Amino acid sequence: xxxxxxxxxxILHLASCIQIHGQEQYNMIRLTLNKAxxxxxxxxxxxxxALNELRTAYWEYRTxxxxxxxxxxxxxxxxxxxxxxxxxxxxxGDYTNxxxxxxxxxxxxxxxxxxxxxxxxxxxxxSLDFTRQLSxxxxxxxxxxxxxxxxxxxxxxxxxxxxxRRIEPIxxxxxxxxxxxxxxxxTLNTIIHYFNLLYEKENYNVALQNQENADKxxxxxxxxxxxxxxxxxxxxxxxxSALQAKGLVTEAESSVNKRMFxxxxxxxxxxxxxxxxxxxxTTSTITINYNEALQKALExxxxxxxxxxRQLEAExxxxxxxxxRRSIQLDISLGYTGKDIALRHAYQHLRSNQLIEISLSIxxxxxxxxxxxxxxxxxxREVIMAKVKQEELAFSQEIYLVVExxxxxxxxxxxxxxxxxxxxxxxxxxxxxxMVGKIDILDLNDARRAKDDARLKYINELYKYWSYYxxxxxxxxxxxxxxxxxxxxxxxxxxx
Numbered sequence: 001x002x003x004x005x006x007x008x009x010x011i012l013h014l015a016s017c018i019q020i021h022g023q024e025q026y027n028m029i030r031l032t033l034n035k036a037x038x039x040x041x042x043x044x045x046x047x048x049x050a051l052n053e054l055r056t057a058y059w060e061y062r063t064x065x066x067x068x069x070x071x072x073x074x075x076x077x078x079x080x081x082x083x084x085x086x087x088x089x090x091x092x093g094d095y096t097n098x099x100x101x102x103x104x105x106x107x108x109x110x111x112x113x114x115x116x117x118x119x120x121x122x123x124x125x126x127s128l129d130f131t132r133q134l135s136x137x138x139x140x141x142x143x144x145x146x147x148x149x150x151x152x153x154x155x156x157x158x159x160x161x162x163x164x165r166r167i168e169p170i171x172x173x174x175x176x177x178x179x180x181x182x183x184x185x186x187t188l189n190t191i192i193h194y195f196n197l198l199y200e201k202e203n204y205n206v207a208l209q210n211q212e213n214a215d216k217x218x219x220x221x222x223x224x225x226x227x228x229x230x231x232x233x234x235x236x237x238x239x240x241s242a243l244q245a246k247g248l249v250t251e252a253e254s255s256v257n258k259r260m261f262x263x264x265x266x267x268x269x270x271x272x273x274x275x276x277x278x279x280x281x282t283t284s285t286i287t288i289n290y291n292e293a294l295q296k297a298l299e300x301x302x303x304x305x306x307x308x309x310r311q312l313e314a315e316x317x318x319x320x321x322x323x324x325r326r327s328i329q330l331d332i333s334l335g336y337t338g339k340d341i342a343l344r345h346a347y348q349h350l351r352s353n354q355l356i357e358i359s360l361s362i363x364x365x366x367x368x369x370x371x372x373x374x375x376x377x378x379x380x381r382e383v384i385m386a387k388v389k390q391e392e393l394a395f396s397q398e399i400y401l402v403v404e405x406x407x408x409x410x411x412x413x414x415x416x417x418x419x420x421x422x423x424x425x426x427x428x429x430x431x432x433x434x435m436v437g438k439i440d441i442l443d444l445n446d447a448r449r450a451k452d453d454a455r456l457k458y459i460n461e462l463y464k465y466w467s468y469y470x471x472x473x474x475x476x477x478x479x480x481x482x483x484x485x486x487x488x489x490x491x492x493x494x495x496x
Contacts, residue, residue: 027273033194033280033466036267040190041183043268050182051493057175058494064168067114067161076107083134101135116161120153125335128346141339142346145353148335155330158323163316167309174305177477180486181302184474191470193266195463197259198277202459204252206452211245213431217444218242220435229437237441282465285410286480290403293476297399300477300485307388314381321377325370327361399475406468409461416454416461423447423454 041047082104085097110125129143221238224230260275269275298304333355340346363370430447433439473479477486 027270028276029269029273030276030278031194032278033191036194036263036277037187037190039267040186044186044190044266046186046189047183050179050186053182054175054179054490055494057172058490061168061172061175064164068116068165070111070113073110073112074107075110076105078105078107080104080106099135101133103132103134105130114161115153116159116165118153119157119159119161120151122152123150124148125150130343140341142341142343143337143339144346145335145337146347146350148333148353150334151330151332153330153332155328156323156326157328158316158320160320163312163319167312167316170305170309170312174302174309176490177300177302177305179490180477180488181474183488184470184477184486187470188467188474190266191463191466193259193263194277195459195466197256197263197275198279199456199459199463200252200255200259201277202279202455204249204256206455207245207249207252210448210452211242211249213448214238214242214245217431217434224437234441241441241445279459280462280466282410282413282462287407287410288403288472288480290400293403293472293478294396294399296476296478296485297395301475303391303395307392310384311388314377314384318374318377318381321370321374324373326363329359331355331357331359402468402471402475406465406472409465409468413458413461413465416458420454420458423451427451 080103083101085099087095088098089095106127106129108125108127110123112121112123114121125145125148127145127148131141131143133139133141218238218241221230221235225232225235263269263275263277264271264273333353335353336350337353338346338348338350340348427447427450430439430444434441434444469480473486478484479486
């Protein structure tokens, strides 16, 4: 039976094995490996999870960048009403309860900006307070600060803003590279599911062909037995082979349905879709150089960004521990203020409004606590540096092994393809030779097993070829067929 007739028979047989209820219609989908990879990247659960992780990293980076920009804040109390008694200390040392009954309104508009160079913060503000006495004099009072400048500056402390400006961009680059790697990981999982179904489909194909040949040989054997050309034992062996072939078809059919369900669920197809995977070919053979692959991986992979980020974070922890040994804070507030019972007069005859404060905290005796924190941070930094070196060595070794496997697999695949063609031709010749009585059943069965094994081995070697190739892609984030880095439009993806 020709291959295309076998494939048609498989599809029709699978469709006939599905019980149709009511008006349900089943959609036959002839699926290529490239199409399966595209669908998985668009609609698989794993791809959705990777996209959500990228969105989280994106907005964290946007928040970091927003911290470097001016911030405008409007605050106020609209209104505040007080009608209480409070204990007050008099000049003679006695306490008395004073009644307070007033209504107040307040507002302040400020513009603040972090100072990356020094780690401080400067702000410009204007405010207005209104108070209405509801008892006693029952008068209004306005207090204004038309303009005020405030500077808050830590001295000798760690400049957290400077470190964040070094760490956060690397963290975001790491997240973008990790997203592409996650998509490539989805591709590797797609290849596994795709070839699982393809392997079982080929196995089913083989079983059908063997069943047909076994039935034909058994019918021929019946005729030969009648004229005494074969023994009764040989006839029963062929009958048993025909029965076993039918059983193998049933088993192969169950395996196909199982693998189809798994691929269908992974790609998000409905139960009414029947997938017919197409055996992929190989592109022009590409020999990948290990040193070039390692260089691409170090440039593109999230691993390199992760290493750099962890090194900076370790350095930051040491700097933070050293900065905690003493604390000096400078706060300066300069401006003008005015007050009056009328709003327009509250902005006249302004007086200076100034505040300069230097607060410090220097431990004179802490029994080595802060020094111990510095030593712990330095020790943790050394541990991280040692781990980084070990991970870099393991990463290089992984690249080397994957590249070697891929380059060798191209040759293995070529050998398997030749073996498949030779085994199929030998089996056809063996059947013809058996029909004329020149070989026995043992030789026939041996040729059949060799043909089946060669076909399935070719599918398995084809799976390894594509698996190794996409594994290299996931590590280097580089497409060797197009000679370009794997990249996506992150802004468009995040807005989906």
